[in-house]
Amino acid sequence: MTANIQKRMNNLTDEASSLFARLSPGDLMILGARPRQGKTQLGLGLAVEAMKSGRNGAFFTLEYTANEVFELFKSIGEDAAQFGNVFKFDASDRINAEYLMAELAEMPSGTMVVVDYLQLLDRKRENPELATQIGALKSFAAERGLIMVFLSQIDRSYAATDGACPNLDDVRLPNPLDLTLFDKACFLSDNEIRFSAWN
Numbered sequence: 001m002t003a004n005i006q007k008r009m010n011n012l013t014d015e016a017s018s019l020f021a022r023l024s025p026g027d028l029m030i031l032g033a034r035p036r037q038g039k040t041q042l043g044l045g046l047a048v049e050a051m052k053s054g055r056n057g058a059f060f061t062l063e064y065t066a067n068e069v070f071e072l073f074k075s076i077g078e079d080a081a082q083f084g085n086v087f088k089f090d091a092s093d094r095i096n097a098e099y100l101m102a103e104l105a106e107m108p109s110g111t112m113v114v115v116d117y118l119q120l121l122d123r124k125r126e127n128p129e130l131a132t133q134i135g136a137l138k139s140f141a142a143e144r145g146l147i148m149v150f151l152s153q154i155d156r157s158y159a160a161t162d163g164a165c166p167n168l169d170d171v172r173l174p175n176p177l178d179l180t181l182f183d184k185a186c187f188l189s190d191n192e193i194r195f196s197a198w199n
Contacts, residue, residue: 013077016076020046022195023046028141029148030184031151032154040116043116043149043151048076055110057114058114059087060103060114060116062095064091090103096121096127096128097137101137109145114149115150115151119153153171170187182199183197
């Protein structure tokens with residue numbers, strides 16, 4: 001690992017700790033960046049912060065295998081084995097709001113749920129509209145006291161100028177979605193992380 005990559009991983013670990021302190025049970029947050037900016041590591045880092053504080057963590061993805069996620073743990077300086085039964089990994093191709101709610105129904109309040117990625121919920125035509133799914137998950141998270149973080153793709157039309165982070169307008173949305181359904185947002189670009197909250 002080069003010195004620059006190691007420095008970036010250390011920065012993301014620090015940012016995960018800072019960002020975790022800003023999240024509360026019931027929150028939905030969107031975490032967006034272009035590829036290779038560290039959003040997956042930051043999302044996993046949030047789950048790690050939750051588990052270190054005595055809570056549970058869950059990671060839902062179609063992007064990574066279990067072995068690859070364990071390697072991601074290593075990339076942020078953690079050993080997945082230490083989290084034992086408090087970490088849930090799920091790579092089902094059935095991931096949508098209904099599936100998430102069924103799988104998380106017994107998770108305790110304060111569980112940090114990371115979904116890789118938001119657009120995954122909109123992947124199958126038979127799934128309900130994305131806005132319907134996020135609305136249902138918002139109510140579910142509030143009722144159950146879960147923190148849900150959705151990694152998000154950024155539209156290819158986005159071009160960083162002067163190091164500017166992407167924002168809500170840059171989120172790739174194949175179908176309409178009111179992004180103010182989320183309570184908070186975090187965007188990455190190069191070495192900048194920008195956080196905002198409105199609910």
